[in-house]
C-alpha cells in the first residue's frame with residue numbers, strides 16, 4: 291500500500307509520478323505509458339493510466355500524439371479487462387476542464403464503491 295504523496299501543483303504526473311515510479315504501486319511501466327494504483331483512491335479499485343510524455347488532456351490530443359495515445363489505450367484496455375474479469379464490472383473515465391485536477395491527460399480505471 292502506497293501512502294498519500296502530498297502535492298498541490300497542477301501536474302502531479304510530470305512532477306512526481308513519472309520521475310519517481312518507485313514511490314508508486316505500479317501496474318504497467320513502459321517508455322510511453324505508466325499505470326499505477328491511485329495514491330488517493332476514490333474507489334475500492336482505482337488505477338490511473340498516463341502517457342509518460344506530457345499531453346494536456348484528451349481534448350488537446352493531436353496527430354503528433356498518436357503513438358502515445360495508441361499505447362495508452364492498449365494499456366487502459368488490458369487493465370480494464372483484468373478489473374472487469376476479477377470484479378465483474380469496471381468503468382473507464384477521463385476528466386476535462388474544471389473536472390481535471392492534474393493538467394496531464396490521465397485515465398481512471400475503477401471498480402467498486404466510492405471510498406470518500
Ligand SMILES: [Zn+2]
Pocket residue numbers: 301303304305343344345393394
Ligand atoms: Zn505532464
